[in-house]
Amino acid sequence: xxxxxxxxxxxxxxxxxxxxxxxxxxxxxxxxxxxxxxxxxxxxxxxxxxxxxxxxxxxxxxxxxxxxxxxxxxxxxxxxxxxxxxxxxxxxxxxxxxxxxxxxxxxxxxxxxxxxxxx
Amino acid sequence: xxxxxxxxxxxxxxxxxxxxxxxxxxxxxxxxxxxxxxxxxxxxxxxxxxxxxxxxxxxxxxxxxxxxxxxxxxxxxxxxxxxxxxxxxxxxxxxxxxxxxxxxxxxxxxxxxxxxxxxxxxxxxxxxxxxxxxxxxxxxxxxxxxxxxxxxxxxxxxxxxxxxxxxxxxxxxxxxxxxxxxxxxxx
Numbered sequence: 399x400x401x402x403x404x405x406x407x408x409x410x411x412x413x414x415x416x417x418x419x420x421x422x423x424x425x426x427x428x429x430x431x432x433x434x435x436x437x438x439x440x441x442x443x444x445x446x447x448x449x450x451x452x453x454x455x456x457x458x459x460x461x462x463x464x465x466x467x468x469x470x471x472x473x474x475x476x477x478x479x480x481x482x483x484x485x486x487x488x489x490x491x492x493x494x495x496x497x498x499x500x501x502x503x504x505x506x507x508x509x510x511x512x513x514x515x516x517x
Numbered sequence: 518x519x520x521x522x523x524x525x526x527x528x529x530x531x532x533x534x535x536x537x538x539x540x541x542x543x544x545x546x547x548x549x550x551x552x553x554x555x556x557x558x559x560x561x562x563x564x565x566x567x568x569x570x571x572x573x574x575x576x577x578x579x580x581x582x583x584x585x586x587x588x589x590x591x592x593x594x595x596x597x598x599x600x601x602x603x604x605x606x607x608x609x610x611x612x613x614x615x616x617x618x619x620x621x622x623x624x625x626x627x628x629x630x631x632x633x634x635x636x637x638x639x640x641x642x643x644x645x646x647x648x649x650x651x652x653x654x655x656x657x658x659x660x661x662x663x664x665x666x667x668x669x670x671x672x673x674x675x676x677x678x679x680x681x682x683x684x685x686x687x688x689x690x691x692x693x694x695x696x697x698x699x700x701x702x703x704x
Binding site: 435436437438439440443444447448472474475476477478483 | 547548549551552555576577578581583586587590628629630631632662663664665
């Protein structure tokens, strides 16, 4: 059954309110996505290489996500060197799911627009 | 208990035949253990062991298989105990033997195991999908993927990749004669 266009727009607006706007930045979304994909955890040096941003910017974003409990920082020993890995927490996954759901709402708007263009 | 993926039983058999010492063999508890498993299983697959359940992708953090990760988190105890009903075939044993001889017995594997395995698996992946790539370009691409690994380790890793990919039929009499000459020169 087709969704009422009015409800589609309502969902876009209402679901946007469920998202933590401080997490909805490009860097933080990518960090959470990478950690969700790589369940084993990622090292700081790997994240830096993937995102190609400064140490300071990466550190402040990681600290923020850690402070709100979306990721955890775990000490490891690798090749006789003390390091840390970053892993996503369930709350971080839930936040990403909210963002994905919201983007799906946006997709529905695109579908609605395409349908109207055809008719 | 849910049924264990048959490919995962093979994974355990591969690891139990490998010359590796894992400080904490439970993957869920130790990052280095997880890294070792990912890289050794990647090498096993790319060298010809049939492990259809596990697809590896490469993007900056070395070849990685999420489905393999899921399996070792779900079977943390059995992999720590290296319990499996699967026995490697002679061909699979030969591949694992090659990994032991060429990779795990390499002196760098003692103190630089993580970096060495990362570099070998990354260079192998790149070479596998770019057969004609030149050594200098392979070095550059591997370094681009893993900038924090030293040039020395990457160079050694590329040589190890050559040894892993080498097939006995490549060794013609002419090449053997030339190698003998080089050996004599080194003496």
